[in-house]
Amino acid sequence: MKIGVVGGGQLGQMMALDCLPLGLSFQFLDPAIDACAGLVGELIVANYDDEQGIKALIASSDRVTFEFESVPPATVAQIAEQRPVYPSAQALEIARDRLLEKNLFRSLGIETAPFYDVLSQQDLNQAVKEIGFPAIIKTRTLGYDGKGQKVLKSVEDAQDCFAELGSVPLLYEGFVNFDDELSCIAVRSENGDCKFYPLVKNDHRQSILHFSIVQNNHPLQALGEKQAKAVLDKLDYVGVMTFEYFRKGEQLLANEVAPRVHNSGHWSIEGADVSQFENHIRAIAGLPLGNTHSSKNVAMFNIVGKACDEVKLLKVEGAHLHMYHKIEKPGRKIGHITFVQEDDILFAQGLKDIEALLKNDLG
Amino acid sequence: MKIGVVGGGQLGQMMALDCLPLGLSFQFLDPAIDACAGLVGELIVANYDDEQGIKALIASSDRVTFEFESVPPATVAQIAEQRPVYPSAQALEIARDRLLEKNLFRSLGIETAPFYDVLSQQDLNQAVKEIGFPAIIKTRTLGYDGKGQKVLKSVEDAQDCFAELGSVPLLYEGFVNFDDELSCIAVRSENGDCKFYPLVKNDHRQSILHFSIVQNNHPLQALGEKQAKAVLDKLDYVGVMTFEYFRKGEQLLANEVAPRVHNSGHWSIEGADVSQFENHIRAIAGLPLGNTHSSKNVAMFNIVGKACDEVKLLKVEGAHLHMYHKIEKPGRKIGHITFVQEDDILFAQGLKDIEALLKNDLG
Numbered sequence: 001m002k003i004g005v006v007g008g009g010q011l012g013q014m015m016a017l018d019c020l021p022l023g024l025s026f027q028f029l030d031p032a033i034d035a036c037a038g039l040v041g042e043l044i045v046a047n048y049d050d051e052q053g054i055k056a057l058i059a060s061s062d063r064v065t066f067e068f069e070s071v072p073p074a075t076v077a078q079i080a081e082q083r084p085v086y087p088s089a090q091a092l093e094i095a096r097d098r099l100l101e102k103n104l105f106r107s108l109g110i111e112t113a114p115f116y117d118v119l120s121q122q123d124l125n126q127a128v129k130e131i132g133f134p135a136i137i138k139t140r141t142l143g144y145d146g147k148g149q150k151v152l153k154s155v156e157d158a159q160d161c162f163a164e165l166g167s168v169p170l171l172y173e174g175f176v177n178f179d180d181e182l183s184c185i186a187v188r189s190e191n192g193d194c195k196f197y198p199l200v201k202n203d204h205r206q207s208i209l210h211f212s213i214v215q216n217n218h219p220l221q222a223l224g225e226k227q228a229k230a231v232l233d234k235l236d237y238v239g240v241m242t243f244e245y246f247r248k249g250e251q252l253l254a255n256e257v258a259p260r261v262h263n264s265g266h267w268s269i270e271g272a273d274v275s276q277f278e279n280h281i282r283a284i285a286g287l288p289l290g291n292t293h294s295s296k297n298v299a300m301f302n303i304v305g306k307a308c309d310e311v312k313l314l315k316v317e318g319a320h321l322h323m324y325h326k327i328e329k330p331g332r333k334i335g336h337i338t339f340v341q342e343d344d345i346l347f348a349q350g351l352k353d354i355e356a357l358l359k360n361d362l363g
Numbered sequence: 364m365k366i367g368v369v370g371g372g373q374l375g376q377m378m379a380l381d382c383l384p385l386g387l388s389f390q391f392l393d394p395a396i397d398a399c400a401g402l403v404g405e406l407i408v409a410n411y412d413d414e415q416g417i418k419a420l421i422a423s424s425d426r427v428t429f430e431f432e433s434v435p436p437a438t439v440a441q442i443a444e445q446r447p448v449y450p451s452a453q454a455l456e457i458a459r460d461r462l463l464e465k466n467l468f469r470s471l472g473i474e475t476a477p478f479y480d481v482l483s484q485q486d487l488n489q490a491v492k493e494i495g496f497p498a499i500i501k502t503r504t505l506g507y508d509g510k511g512q513k514v515l516k517s518v519e520d521a522q523d524c525f526a527e528l529g530s531v532p533l534l535y536e537g538f539v540n541f542d543d544e545l546s547c548i549a550v551r552s553e554n555g556d557c558k559f560y561p562l563v564k565n566d567h568r569q570s571i572l573h574f575s576i577v578q579n580n581h582p583l584q585a586l587g588e589k590q591a592k593a594v595l596d597k598l599d600y601v602g603v604m605t606f607e608y609f610r611k612g613e614q615l616l617a618n619e620v621a622p623r624v625h626n627s628g629h630w631s632i633e634g635a636d637v638s639q640f641e642n643h644i645r646a647i648a649g650l651p652l653g654n655t656h657s658s659k660n661v662a663m664f665n666i667v668g669k670a671c672d673e674v675k676l677l678k679v680e681g682a683h684l685h686m687y688h689k690i691e692k693p694g695r696k697i698g699h700i701t702f703v704q705e706d707d708i709l710f711a712q713g714l715k716d717i718e719a720l721l722k723n724d725l726g
Contacts (some may be wrong), residue, residue: 023686323386
């Protein structure tokens, strides 16, 4: 079976690395001639809305999936006419629109921060009145890694903000003074089986994920899974979906979903029995899901902008290096490190050692 | 860094799958246009003694290694003039000749079966007198998977045997009525660090490896490692070397070495912290060796000649499928299954379930 992937970055690369051994082949559609997934599959170099490129992808793929949610809807529709596509057009539509996903959470009784749909400066002023400050204003679509959003602390910040963010549909959200950001990688198969990885606690630097640490036996695991399952079942979803939660005390507020494998699940390659990449593709390919059980102490660091000294890094027992074969550039994710270490003391020390070795350049 | 590999089969494929994430790239020299490692690296299609092919491999490789030991010596010499080559020409020469390796064992005080160098039918008759029956007569070079060898039980079997095996140099070995065949995957870095995987017990069918099961805490582990280390140090070896032993009671007789990653180490991809493939390439590339610690219950089954039902297989919790993207053919290794299961009862049951799912065609 050949899997077509829209997007040819590191997520696609890791899908192929983990799933070529299942006997599957991969091809990727990406506008960049040096897209890094091209190392492990055929690369069709074309824009995501290029009809010839999409036709080529369809022609030699048995099933199609996506590396990111901002796929042009016409592309999804064109593919879905001829091939099974997971996740579905409906799931993508909801996940790429912050308002639709928040409305979905609300309809399923899942708690969120207060939010307000903003289509004009007038709406924004009304949101200020109803929700107040501090708040975050975000574009409803196309935002990632902190792009397309702004923190508002006062009426002055809110003035002319609609125009400043491009006069596009926005979502005004009450600021949650959360304790942690947690994520849950969930996967659902064609026949409705669901599996969940343990919750992961995430830390960001300049809005780019810096560090994730696996939370085995977290007291909110069951609630996180229940909420995730409600969404997956509602959408009759197939593949991996990532749920980002804010934890405030014992409260879990759904922030957003990503209808795909996610940076906060990269640890699963060595840290879980079957990785998020393999489970996503198993779901897409109609294969049984694998065990999501995690090792005892697992963490992940992103390598951003600049590589670190690989010799020093690999001397840290339990450190696993993943470089994506991408050119260094400030703010660009070029690799990650998974750290798995059963011994608690060595784990705590190793976290410090790895942190000290990073030479990240966030730009 | 780019690693050149002479040979483009599943061993090279698994090296690349495990080591592309280290930021390394791979190219393979192989006469087959559909060599399966071509999925994960550049493929130079040429015979192993083709000068242009070898030049192309040298031109774009920083360091070179081998997938198999029967590399033409002239090829090794040609590469070694211009690039670091591991394992060395000397190590390959010894490992591809059963007499030289047996002599090396003997010189290091490592026990072996009794053996006799056979260059003629006269020599063979003399070997019969000195060692007796039963015995195994093997070509000194180029044998694998039981090819190029014959069991001798009587003077009749030995008659004309030299001509029958092609009038090439042979080794006559006294038959060891062993309890187990064990192997030890060892790895040594440029600076002399050595690491050893746990001993593995191997079962063959029609001389093709069928099943390997990891022996954690085996009483002969220390002896196996000591013997392996003596050979590695003597050869100033760099990379993975596999030691095949016969166990008879508490005695460990060295049978042969393979100067490469080995089928009996495939379990290490999921079953050990760092796989034999990654550790081999780490050694070749001058990187620190990774931990060889193994999970609790680990086994490996070869998929030979005919694929099995992947859906049924992946329902066995802890079963990991590795298909090599090779065409089915009786007797051909086309994939393997690693089975990792912490629970003893589920492990025992899973072994039976997987065995029952195999549709191997040994030819």
